[in-house]
Amino acid sequence: MAGYIGKILEIDLTTKKSNTITISDKDKERFIGGSGLSAHLFLERELHKVDPLSEKNELIIMTGPLTGTTLPGTGRFTVCAKSPLTNIWGEGNCGGNFGPELKFAGYDGIIVKGVSEKPVYLYIEDGKAEIRNADDLWGNDTYDVTDILKDRHSKKAKVLAIGQAGENLVKYACIVNDKGDVIGRCGLGAVMGHKRLKAIVAKGTGKVSPALSDEYNTLRKKLLEKIKDNVVAKSFREMGTAVGMDLGLLSGDIPIKNWRLGDHPEISKTITGPIMREKYLKRAGACFGCPIACKRVVEVADGPYKIEEGPGPEYETLCALGAMPLNFNLPLLIKANELCNRYGIDTVSCGATIAFAMDCYENGIIKKADADGIELIWGDGDVILTLIKKIALREGFGKILAEGSRKAAEEIGKGAEDYAVTVKGLEAEMHDPRGWHGMGLAYATSNRGATHSQSMNVHIEQGVTIYPEICLDKDFKGQVSEGKAEMTVKSQNMAMVVNSAVICLFITSCISMDDVADMLRTTTSFDYDKNKVMEAGERIWLLKRGINNLMGVTSADDALPKAIMTPIKDGASAGSVPDIELMKKEFYQLIGLDEKGWPLKERLERYGLEELIIKLYS
Numbered sequence: 001m002a003g004y005i006g007k008i009l010e011i012d013l014t015t016k017k018s019n020t021i022t023i024s025d026k027d028k029e030r031f032i033g034g035s036g037l038s039a040h041l042f043l044e045r046e047l048h049k050v051d052p053l054s055e056k057n058e059l060i061i062m063t064g065p066l067t068g069t070t071l072p073g074t075g076r077f078t079v080c081a082k083s084p085l086t087n088i089w090g091e092g093n094c095g096g097n098f099g100p101e102l103k104f105a106g107y108d109g110i111i112v113k114g115v116s117e118k119p120v121y122l123y124i125e126d127g128k129a130e131i132r133n134a135d136d137l138w139g140n141d142t143y144d145v146t147d148i149l150k151d152r153h154s155k156k157a158k159v160l161a162i163g164q165a166g167e168n169l170v171k172y173a174c175i176v177n178d179k180g181d182v183i184g185r186c187g188l189g190a191v192m193g194h195k196r197l198k199a200i201v202a203k204g205t206g207k208v209s210p211a212l213s214d215e216y217n218t219l220r221k222k223l224l225e226k227i228k229d230n231v232v233a234k235s236f237r238e239m240g241t242a243v244g245m246d247l248g249l250l251s252g253d254i255p256i257k258n259w260r261l262g263d264h265p266e267i268s269k270t271i272t273g274p275i276m277r278e279k280y281l282k283r284a285g286a287c288f289g290c291p292i293a294c295k296r297v298v299e300v301a302d303g304p305y306k307i308e309e310g311p312g313p314e315y316e317t318l319c320a321l322g323a324m325p326l327n328f329n330l331p332l333l334i335k336a337n338e339l340c341n342r343y344g345i346d347t348v349s350c351g352a353t354i355a356f357a358m359d360c361y362e363n364g365i366i367k368k369a370d371a372d373g374i375e376l377i378w379g380d381g382d383v384i385l386t387l388i389k390k391i392a393l394r395e396g397f398g399k400i401l402a403e404g405s406r407k408a409a410e411e412i413g414k415g416a417e418d419y420a421v422t423v424k425g426l427e428a429e430m431h432d433p434r435g436w437h438g439m440g441l442a443y444a445t446s447n448r449g450a451t452h453s454q455s456m457n458v459h460i461e462q463g464v465t466i467y468p469e470i471c472l473d474k475d476f477k478g479q480v481s482e483g484k485a486e487m488t489v490k491s492q493n494m495a496m497v498v499n500s501a502v503i504c505l506f507i508t509s510c511i512s513m514d515d516v517a518d519m520l521r522t523t524t525s526f527d528y529d530k531n532k533v534m535e536a537g538e539r540i541w542l543l544k545r546g547i548n549n550l551m552g553v554t555s556a557d558d559a560l561p562k563a564i565m566t567p568i569k570d571g572a573s574a575g576s577v578p579d580i581e582l583m584k585k586e587f588y589q590l591i592g593l594d595e596k597g598w599p600l601k602e603r604l605e606r607y608g609l610e611e612l613i614i615k616l617y618s
Contacts, residue, residue, distance in 0.1 A: 001025055001028060001212065001526060002077060002209055002210055002211035002212075002523060002524055003065030003066065003069070003208065003211065003261070003419075003523040003524040003526075004023075004033075004065055004108055004523060004524070005106060005107055005108045005171070005206070005208075006022060006061075006101055006108070006239055007019060007020040007021075007022065007106065007107050007108060007127075008022070008023065008108050008109040008110070008111060008341075009107045009109070009110045009111070009119035009124070009129055010019050010110075010111045010112065011111070011112055011122065011129060011131070012057060012113045012115040012592070013113065013116040013120065013131065013195055013196070013197060014113070014114030014116070015114065016468065018129055019112075020107075022070045023037065023108075023545060024129065025542040026041060026474035028065070028524070028526075029320050029524075029526045029536075030536060030539060030608065031500065031536070031539070031540060031543075032065065032075075032497065032500035032501055032536055032540075033062060033063060033067070033101040033108070033500050033501065033502065034062055034063070034064040034077070034078045034093075034249055034499050034500040034501060034502040034518070035062070035064050035078045035080055035091050035093070035496075035499045035500055035502075035538040035540070035544075036173060036497075036499070036500030036507065036521075036536070036539075036543075037062055037109075037498060037500065038060040038062045038078060038080035038091075038109075039080070039089070039406045039540060039543045039544050040079060040543065040565075041060055041546060042060065042082075042089070042610060043113070043199040043394075043444075043543065043546075043547055043611060044049055044611065045058065045616070047081070047082055048139035048547055048550040048551050049123065050082060050185060050348075051093065051329045052081070052083060052084040052087060052090075052126055052145060052187075052190075052191065052370075053084050053169060053191070053194045054194075055114055055115045056083055057082050058111055058112060058113050058195075058196070059079065059110075059112040059188065059191050059192060060076065060079070060081060060109065060110075060111050060112075061078075061079050061102070061109055061110040061112075061160075061195075061200070062077060062078050062079075062108065062109035063077045063078075063099045063102060063103055063108050063109060063502065064076070064077070064078075064500055064501045064502035064503075064550035065377075065501065065520060065523055065524050066103060066501045066502065066503060066519055066520065066523055067099045067100055067502055068099065068100035068101075069101055069208050069209040069210065069221075069289075069523055070225055070286075070289055070605075071216075071220055071223065071289070071519050072220075072224060072289060072290060072291050072292075072507055073287075073289075073290055073292075073506070073507025073508070074193060074288075074289060074501070074502070074503055074504075074519075075095055075097060075099060075100055075287040075288030075290060075504075075505050076093060076095050076099055076287070076502040076503065076504060077093075077098060077099030077102065077387075077502055078091060078092065078093050078094070078095060078499060078502060079091075079092045079094070079175060079183045079188050079517050079565050080092075080188075081186075081188055081191045083186040083187055083188070083448070084169070084171050084186075084190045084191060084194075084425075084549075085171040085172050085186055085187035085190075085349070085404050085425055085553065086186060086424050086428060086448070086449055086553075087425065088424060088425070088447075088448075088449075088551045088552075088553055089187075089447050089448055089544055089546050089547050089548050089551070090187065090188055090191075090448060091185070091186060091448045091499075092174070092175070092183030092184060092185050092186060092188050093183070093453065093499055093502065094175075094177055094181050094182065094183045095177075095181050095262075095288075095504060096145040096158075096177040096178055096179070096180070096181030096213060096287055096292070096325045096437075097181075097288045097342035098160055098176060098177045098178070098181075098200075098206075099288070099502070100289075101157075101158040101202040101203065101286045102202045102204075102206060103204070103206065104172070104202075104204030104205065104206045104207065104208075105124045105125055105126075105127070105202045105203055105204030105206065106124070106126055106127035106128075106204060106206060107124065110120065110122075110124075110200070112192075112195060112197060114195070114460030115194065115195050115196060116131070116195060116196040116197065118133065118134075118135060118196065118197075119133070119134040119135055119136060119138040119196045119198050119278075120132060120133060120134050120197060120198065121134040121149070121195060121197065121198050121199040121200065122197065122199070122201070123153065123199065123377070124200070124201065124202045124203070124204075124509045125202075125203045125204060125215075126203075126204050126205055126206070126503075133197040133376070134196075134199065136148075137149075137199065138196075138198055139164065139167070139196045140163075140164045141163045141164065141309075141342035141343060141344070142161040142162065142179065142341060142342055142344050143179050143341070143342050143431070143604075144177040145159070145161040145199055145371065146159045146178055146179055147164075149199060149201050149498065151159075151341060153201055153203060153494035154203065155173065156203060157201050157202065157203040158177070158178060158201070158202050158203070159177070159200070159201050159346070160175055160177050160199060160200040160239050161175070161176055161198065161199040161200075162174075162189045162193055162198060162199070162342055162344045163173055163176070163189075163342055163343040163344030163345075163392065164343050164344070164392045164393060165190075165193075165343045165345045165391070165402075166189035166190055166192050166193035166344045166345045167188060167198075168193070168393060168394045168402070169190045169194060169394075169402075170187070170188045170189075170345060170391060171190060171403050171404045171407070172185075172187045172345065172346040172349035172350065172353075172427075173188075173189030173190040173193060173344050173345060173346070173403060173406055174184075174187075174188070174189045174346045175185055175188055175189045175344070175400055176341060176344055178312070179311060179341060180295065180308065180311030180341065181287070182287065182341065184346040184347065184348065184432055184452065185346055185348065185349070185426065185447055185448065185449075187346070187349075187404075189344050190350040195333065197417075198339045200505065205459075207241070209298055210522055210523045211451065211522065211523060211524055211525035211598055212521070212522040212523075213310050213491075214506075215521040215522045215559065216523065217476045217519075219515075219518050219519065219522055220518060220585065222515075223432055223485065223511055223515060224291060226283070226510055226511055226515075227291050227292065227507065227510045227511070228291065230509075232464055232506065233291070233506070233509075234509050236252060236285065236506055237292055237293055237294065238277075238617045239273035239274065239277060240273060240276075240294045240296040240312070240314070240315075240492050241270065241294055241314045241316075242273030242276055242277075242296065242313075242314070242315055242318060243273045243314065243315075244273075244274065244315040245267065245271065245272040245273055245318055245319075245486070246268070246272050246273060246274070247462070248315075248319075248431075249263065249267060249268055249571075249572075250572060251433055251435055251436075251462065251478065251572050251573075252432060252434065252435030252572030252573030253431055253434065253435050253436070253462070254267070254319055254430065255319060255321050255323065255324060255421075255428075255431075255432050256324070256326070256558060256571075257323075257324070257326055257355070257359075257378065258324055258325075258352075258355040258356060258358065258359040258419065258421065258563070259324075259421050259428075259432070259563040259564060260359070260563070260568070261568060261570060261571070262432075262434070262568040262569070262570045262571020262572065262573055262574055263570045263572075264323065264326070265618070266326075266328040267322075267328065267521040269331050270328040270329070271318050271322045271323070271328055271332055271333060272318075275330060276296065276298065276312065276313075276330060276334075277296075277600060279330070280298040280299060280300060280312065280330070280331070280334060280396065281296055281297070282297045282298060282299050282309050282397065283295045283297045284296065285311070285448035287504070290504065290507070291495060292504075292506055292507070294506060295311065295312075296311070296312035296313075296314075297309060297310065297311065297312060298310070298312035298334055298337065298591070299418075300315075300331045300334055303329040303331055305329075305332045305335040307334060307335055307338050308353075308597060309343075310338060310345070311337075311338075311341060312337065313333060313334060313337040313347070315357075315430065316347065316348050316429060316430045317340075317347040317348075317351070317544055318333065318334075319430035319453070320347050320348045320350070320351025320430055321336045321337065321340075321347055321350070321351040321354075321384060322350055322351075323430075323613070324351050324352060324353045324355035324430075325354050325358055325378060325384060326378040326379040327353065327379055327380075327381045327384055328379065328400045329343060329381045331461075331596040332381035332382075332384070332385070333381070334386060334389060335385065335583075336381070336384055337351035338593070339388045339389070339392075339543060340449045340538075341386065343388065343389075343391075343392035344392075344415050345388065345391065345392055346510045348427055348429055348430065349404060349405075349426070349427040350388060350391065351403045351464060352405060352421060352428070353385055353391075353401050353408065353427065353439055354388075354401070355402060356386050356405040356409070356416075356420050356421070357371070357387070357401060357408070357420050358377070359378050359419040360376075360379050360412065360419050361375075361376035361377075362378065363415050365412060365414045365415060365419075366412065366416075367400065367486060368524070368567070370398045370412075371397045371407040372390070372395065373596055374386065374387075374398040375395070385418075387401065393434075400412070402538070404422075404425065404427065405419075405420040405421070405422060405427055406420050406422045406425045408420070413418075413434070418562050418563075419563070421450075421561045421563045422449065422450065422561060422574075423443050423444060423446070423449045423557075423559070423560065423561065424446075424448075424449040424553065424557050425449060425452075426448060426449025426450055426451065427445075427450070428443060428450035428561070428564070429450060429451050429453075430490045431458050432564070432573060433560065433564055433577065433578050434479075434564065434567070434568065434573040434576045434577055434578070435478050435479065435572060436457065436458065436461040436462070436478040436479075437449060437478065437479060437480060437484055437578035437579070437583070438457040438460070438463075438478075438479045438484035438487055438488055438583075438616040439457050439458055439460050439461060440564065440578035440580055440583070441457075441485065441488045441558055441578070441584065441587060442454065442455040442457045442458075442488055442491070442492065442561060443483055443578065443584040444559055444560055444565075444580055444584065445488070445549075445558050445559045445584070445587060446492075446565075447541070447544040447545055447548055453495065453505060453569075454460075454492060454495050454496075455488060455491045455492045455494075455495050456491035456492075456494050456495055456505075456508075456604060456608075457484075457487065457488055459505075459509050460487060460491060461477075461478045462576055464479070464509055465493070466604060467494070467512070467513065474579075478573075479576040481578055481579035481580075481582050481583050482582070483567035484583050485583050485584075485585075485586030485587040485589075485590055486586070486590060487589045488559050488583070488587060489587060489591050490534070491543055492537070493534050493535055493537030493538045493541060494508075494534070494539050495515060495517060495536040495537070496538070496540040496544075497513075497533050497534070497539035498516070500540060501516065501519070501520060501537070502536075502567075503516065503519070509590075512530075513530045513533065513534065514529075514530050514531075516533060517529050517530045517532070517533045519535060521606045524605065535607070537607065538607065538608040539608070541591070541593075542592070542599050542603065542609060542612075543609055543612060545593070545599055546598070546599050546604070546609070546616055547612075548613075549597065549598050549599070549616060550615060550616065554596050554598075555588075555593075555596055555597030555599045556597075557597070558584055558597060559580065560580050564577075564578075565577055565578075565580070585596050591603075597615060598610075599616070601613055601616075601617055602613055604616075
């Protein structure tokens with residue numbers, strides 16, 4: 001089947017044995033690839049029953065049928081497992097170059113089982129895989145590991161690595177691809193760390209060919225023209241994702257001081273896209289085959305926070321390590337971003353957990369003695385750098401923060417739970433639902449916890465793009481809850497397709513779902529059209545939801561934290577809170593969930609999810 005290599009590497013680190021598995025064409029068409037196909041394998045292998053940090057948990061690395069093609073925005077891949085942070089479905093999506101290289105090396109994906117006695121890394125080249133000793137790599141950060149392995153296996157090799165945070169089982173440890181591209185959310189780096197798998201190296205000479213080459217080539221030219229002239233693409237090309245800082249201040253999008261404030265005069269003067277571009281930007285960077293090039297390559301040439309040329313902070317990091325803890329020192333923030341990349345820490349959960357701790361300190365819940373003698377003062381950047389190191393190495397107070405804000409709050413007690421801003425245990429991403437009510441519903445119902453990348457809501461409500469599949473002639477103003485359930489159902493279904501194909505969300509802001517269907521059809525020859533891919537998206541969402549139900553998720557978990565449901569007094573979203581109960585009721589009716597939050601049996605039958613029906617209803 002064109003678009004697919006036809007082989008998934010299954011490797012057991014306990015027995016040191018490997019084999020390949022294949023996926024039927026029927027399941028490829030139904031679940032596409034990426035996180036959709038990973039969810040199918042997750043259920044089939046009954047990974048909902050395992051402990052996240054046990055030998056039985058499996059790490060599923062999966063490309064999509066578009067990964068490694070020459071279509072725009074298709075350099076991505078996914079990593080999935082049961083999450084150590086949330087204890088439910090865990091999913092990360094990454095750009096860069098590893099996904100295409102894995103396919104060039106002969107595999108659509110990798111399933112890692114078992115636990116190695118000693119540190120190892122996995123080397124893959126042109127259909128062959130070897131487990132190699134990594135004693136000399138253990139204890140090194142992701143940058144050093146990447147350099148060592150590229151020196152060892154050639155600069156063409158692509159590297160996934162964990163840092164000290166993954167080794168030390170920090171619950172929000174991430175996996176880093178060639179230093180700057182990160183599988184950040186859900187703590188999947190800790191799964192690698194528990195398996196003592198320090199890195200994966202891929203190197204190959206293969207290629208990915210489309211099924212319908214003439215139509216494919218015509219489509220590619222059309223898409224590149226669309227993207228070239230699109231205002232979204234131009235904005236990201238000029239400013240990177242940091243463009244969201246300026247827009248966010250105008251719209252009430254940015255969470256400030258652990259979600260307590262809606263505005264702050266220092267942000268526009270210190271940590272925005274234009275300032276980073278003027279003072280620290282060296283050049284733009286791009287993922288494999290991407291015409292946008294939104295990545296920022298920066299350098300701090302001198303001073304106490306000097307860093308060499310390397311990956312710069314994205315929007316989420318500027319908020320999480322900047323606005324959230326009131327850190328308005330951009331060079332220090334760039335340094336904090338580099339430290340997180342090197343240690344292998346998710347900047348969103350890290351920044352949110354540090355801001356949570358500062359909030360608890362201000363309100364007398366955490367004392368100086370509890371924090372190793374550190375005063376957790378808002379805006380103290382050196383404290384932030386100190387805490388990042390303590391978290392990565394699980395030193396002192398860092399042991400508590402390494403568990404994430406929800407579990408840290410449970411351990412601290414004294415009302416600390418009110419200051420943790422999570423959904424299903426995952427720290428909320430950096431878009432404020434008080435400014436965008438549909439974003440609140442997306443946070444509450446997302447299958448991995450509070451995230452904006454599992455729906456298209458943020459694009460729609462901010463007016464960045466208009467999807468005719470959803471919007472038609474409707475006006476989806478941000479601070480309105482009515483009508484947001486229908487929008488969210490459709491936009492989540494779209495995101496499931498995007499994260500399974502696998503395509504960059506920024507590219508899909510420039511094209512339509514008809515285009516996405518054509519991308520899949522011309523690559524694979526499956527008879528996709530817009531309706532069929534949207535059906536696939538809903539099937540995948542329901543599958544992930546059912547998996548979460550098997551792990552204990554109910555309607556009670558589809559809720560927003562106290563901080564988000566508390567009105568703020570300033571900024572563009574002052575006085576606004578989403579009507580989550582109204583939206584949730586409508587959402588359940590539209591997507592087909594019962595009162596306890598389980599998919600209705602007849603809904604699962606409609607999408608052919610018989611195995612899920614057996615597990616949920618037998």
